[in-house]
Amino acid sequence: MRIAIIGTGYVGLVSGVCLSDFGHDVVCIDKVEEKISMLNSGKVPIFEPGLEELIQKNVAAGRLSFTTDLAGPVGDADVVFLAVGTPSRKSDGHADLAYVFAAAREIARSVKDFTVVVTKSTVPVGTGDQLERIIAEENPDADVAVVSNPEFLREGAAIEDFMAPDRVVVGMNDDRARDIMAKVYAALDPQKHPVLFTSRRTAELTKYAANAFLALKLAYINEIADLCEQVGANVQDVSKGMGLDSRIGQKFLNAGPGYGGSCFPKDTLALVKTAQDHNSPIRLIETIVGINETRKRAMARKIERALEGDIRGKTIGILGLTFKPDTDDIRESPALAIVQALLDKGAVLQAYDPEGMPAARGMMPEISYRDGVDEVAKDADALVIITEWKHFRALDFDKLKSLMKQPVLIDLRNVYVPSQPLSHGFVYDSVGRADY
Ligand code: UDX
Numbered sequence: 480m481r482i483a484i485i486g487t488g489y490v491g492l493v494s495g496v497c498l499s500d501f502g503h504d505v506v507c508i509d510k511v512e513e514k515i516s517m518l519n520s521g522k523v524p525i526f527e528p529g530l531e532e533l534i535q536k537n538v539a540a541g542r543l544s545f546t547t548d549l550a551g552p553v554g555d556a557d558v559v560f561l562a563v564g565t566p567s568r569k570s571d572g573h574a575d576l577a578y579v580f581a582a583a584r585e586i587a588r589s590v591k592d593f594t595v596v597v598t599k600s601t602v603p604v605g606t607g608d609q610l611e612r613i614i615a616e617e618n619p620d621a622d623v624a625v626v627s628n629p630e631f632l633r634e635g636a637a638i639e640d641f642m643a644p645d646r647v648v649v650g651m652n653d654d655r656a657r658d659i660m661a662k663v664y665a666a667l668d669p670q671k672h673p674v675l676f677t678s679r680r681t682a683e684l685t686k687y688a689a690n691a692f693l694a695l696k697l698a699y700i701n702e703i704a705d706l707c708e709q710v711g712a713n714v715q716d717v718s719k720g721m722g723l724d725s726r727i728g729q730k731f732l733n734a735g736p737g738y739g740g741s742c743f744p745k746d747t748l749a750l751v752k753t754a755q756d757h758n759s760p761i762r763l764i765e766t767i768v769g770i771n772e773t774r775k776r777a778m779a780r781k782i783e784r785a786l787e788g789d790i791r792g793k794t795i796g797i798l799g800l801t802f803k804p805d806t807d808d809i810r811e812s813p814a815l816a817i818v819q820a821l822l823d824k825g826a827v828l829q830a831y832d833p834e835g836m837p838a839a840r841g842m843m844p845e846i847s848y849r850d851g852v853d854e855v856a857k858d859a860d861a862l863v864i865i866t867e868w869k870h871f872r873a874l875d876f877d878k879l880k881s882l883m884k885q886p887v888l889i890d891l892r893n894v895y896v897p898s899q900p901l902s903h904g905f906v907y908d909s910v911g912r913a914d915y
Contacts, residue, residue, distance in 0.1 A: 480557045481555055481557050483559045483560070484506070484559075484599075485508050485559065485561050485563060487518065490562045490599050490630045492530070494562060494630065496534050499537040500533060502542070506556075508545075508553075509545070525807070527635070528635065530637070530638060549586075553586055553590060557594065558660075560599050565602055571752065574749045580610075586623075587615075587623070588617060590618070590623055595624050596610065597625075597628045598625070601630075601742070601749075602683060604687075607679040611625045625651075625679070626651040626660060627679045628682065631646075631648075634741075646673050648675050648682045649675070649676050650676075650678055650685075651676075651678075657676060687753070690742055690743055690747070691761075694767055698770045701737065703717055705911065708912075714910065715911075735892050736865060736891040736892075739803075739811040741810045741811065748768060750764055751764050751768060775815075775817055778817050780820075782861065785861060786860060791825035793861070794828075795860065796855035797814065797855065799814065799865040800832040800843075800865065801832055805868075806834065806835075807837065809838045812865075813891075818845075829859065830843075830855060831848070831849045831855045832868070833870050835866075852874065857883075862879065862883070863890075863891065880905070887906040888908075889907075889908050891909070897912060
């Protein structure tokens with residue numbers, strides 16, 4: 480298959496690279512020349528384990544290229560993937576589809592033979608219908624079928640998620656498109672990685688329903704964690720006890736400072752809006768959006784309590800700023816709200832993150848950024864683990880104690896067994912563990 484991918488953001492780049500690895504001829508297109516010239520010189524604009532090697536392999540094999548030209552590759556393509564950004568609109572929380580629609584108009588002007596146009600970006604239910612109308616309006620002769628093929632990959636595990644997905648969801652209302660999409664994913668073993676064909680609206684909704692369900696699981700275990708703290712129980716054991724029931728499952732039951740990232744906050748909000756617009760409100764999801772927001776500020780109060788209630792003028796060392804490990808992404812990271820709350824209360828902050836500091840510097844200029852754990856610990860009144868990077872899993876407590884003003888550790892990801900820091904004389908608090 481000849482495939483064109485529009486948008487070399489996270490989803491677009493990973494999808495393009497992996498599809499070329501499946502053996503297809505792939506051209507990745509982006510308007511930002513800087514990104515394209517970077518990619519053409521073998522560099523990757525995002526941090527994702529394994530991506531650079533896979534790009535080099537497929538470029539060398541002649542299956543993968545990058546360009547700013549849309550018309551040429553789209554004209555030659557059997558399938559065009561739309562993977563441009565769909566940020567939340569500040570005014571109303573709806574997904575902003577301006578980029579998607581603009582790209583659709585350009586595609587309409589460039590297609591030649593029958594072409595399948597696939598939305599990979601997470602788009603609200605009914606967007607496929609709108610795209611079909613826009614394309615027909617722009618070019619009534621265009622022979623195009625619009626397909627929804629939402630992406631479920633996680634940052635940090637994106638390649639594995641694309642190459643070995645739990646499932647692929649493909650929604651369309653056109654048999655020719657179905658045959659072509661079956662070929663796009665022919666490299667996947669259907670026994671292990673089933674491709675589920677549905678109607679287009681069903682596929683669009685499935686993505687939101689899945690992400691909101693995972694967010695729900697997290698909000699739930701986080702509230703159970705709060706209750707554990709009050710009744711003297713251990714949320715990790717509760718999670719295990721729940722998760723061993725195969726109907727529940729063990730994944731996504733790690734309590735923490737609240738979920739973040741480029742998907743869950745945006746997609747839960749968009750689902751809430753869609754449901755309200757269709758007079759079918761999903762109150763469960765409305766509720767968890769609020770719960771997750773409140774939680775981040777509650778984490779700042781937890782830190783305050785560990786420091787006996789007053790953090791004005793105290794130095795707090797922050798370990799981890801990204802919304803999760805193995806990414807450089809700080810979008811909607813719980814760290815943003817926690818940091819702001821600590822600053823509002825007059826704390827002085829110093830931080831280290833293995834990959835997130837370039838992005839963090841712009842968004843949190845009040846923090847003093849350090850080069851490693853020891854530098855963050857120096858003269859600190861407390862250390863806070865916000866992201867569970869592997870770099871923070873084997874801290875040298877005796878050394879940290881000698882560097883800090885006082886040994887206080889607040890572990891918002893339950894990285895440690897409490898006895899570890901406690902036995903080194905630390906004051907220690909974590910999330911939902913009150914049985915020690
Ligand atoms: C998510 C979905 O998993 C993916 O399917 C979708 O395509 C995009 O959104 P991603 O945003 O990369 O992927 O991150 P994910 O690994 O799902 O984590 C999301 C947030 O939940 C992070 O802030 C993470 O720290 C938090 N989380 C996750 C927990 O707090 N506890 C857990 O047990 C799991």
